[in-house]
Amino acid sequence: xxxxxxxxxxxxxxxxxxxxxxxxxxxxxxxxxxxxxxxxxxxxxxxxxxxxxxxxxxxxxxxxxxxxxxxxxxxxxxxxxxxxxxxxxxxxxxxxxxxxxxxxxxxxxxxxx
Amino acid sequence: xxxxxxxxxxxxxxxxxxxxxxxxxxxxxxxxxxxxxxxxxxxxxxxxxxxxxxxxxxxxxxxxxxxxxxxxxxxxxxxxxxxxxxxxxxxxxxxxxxxxxxxxxxxxxxxx
Numbered sequence: 391x392x393x394x395x396x397x398x399x400x401x402x403x404x405x406x407x408x409x410x411x412x413x414x415x416x417x418x419x420x421x422x423x424x425x426x427x428x429x430x431x432x433x434x435x436x437x438x439x440x441x442x443x444x445x446x447x448x449x450x451x452x453x454x455x456x457x458x459x460x461x462x463x464x465x466x467x468x469x470x471x472x473x474x475x476x477x478x479x480x481x482x483x484x485x486x487x488x489x490x491x492x493x494x495x496x497x498x499x500x501x502x503x
Numbered sequence: 504x505x506x507x508x509x510x511x512x513x514x515x516x517x518x519x520x521x522x523x524x525x526x527x528x529x530x531x532x533x534x535x536x537x538x539x540x541x542x543x544x545x546x547x548x549x550x551x552x553x554x555x556x557x558x559x560x561x562x563x564x565x566x567x568x569x570x571x572x573x574x575x576x577x578x579x580x581x582x583x584x585x586x587x588x589x590x591x592x593x594x595x596x597x598x599x600x601x602x603x604x605x606x607x608x609x610x611x612x613x614x615x
Contacts, residue, residue: 433605438602491552
């Protein structure tokens with residue numbers, strides 16, 4: 391079946407602009423994760439959704455970052471007033487439920503000029 | 504102590520040799536462990552998962568879990584240049600929420 395998809399694959403924006411990144415998880419997967427990966431660095435956890443439960447936002451670096459998941463499926467990560475340090479690859483992953491194997495999307499490469 | 508720790512490397516091995524990648528974990532971690540491979544510029548992809556003490560083999564890959572010593576390792580036999588990548592150790596936590604943690608990864612270079 392189809393894997394995790396993300397859009398756009400690349401995004402170039404100017405400092406101060408808002409951006410929206412989209413993630414379509416694998417059908418039927420109830421858990422969805424967002425990570426950030428800067429060049430040459432490890433995975434930085436951002437936020438986690440499990441079904442209709444309240445998300446775990448403990449990894450969001452500032453209040454400029456927010457995410458929602460509509461209908462328990464598609465998720466959008468929004469970064470307001472982007473800064474140059476927000477430049478990174480944003481990865482989405484989904485799993486059948488919490489603690490199970492995660493499957494990653496191709497990522498969105500964000501460049502803030 | 505971080506939940507999952509790995510030597511960042513780089514680890515260099517000659518083609519055809521056995522590459523040994525190690526990962527240690529803390530008491531907060533549950534008993535589910537995963538090895539991911541990440542090629543430069545690509546997303547992580549699952550290689551193996553291991554839940555029980557002992558060895559688990561899949562082709563050229565063998566995962567080893569030692570709960571008493573709190574480590575998990577990945578052996579790659581007959582290493583190929585195409586195995587050159589960063590290998591991420593991951594584990595599930597004993598709590599809801601951020602319940603999946605990744606180590607920083609070990610960069611492996613297989614020299615032809």
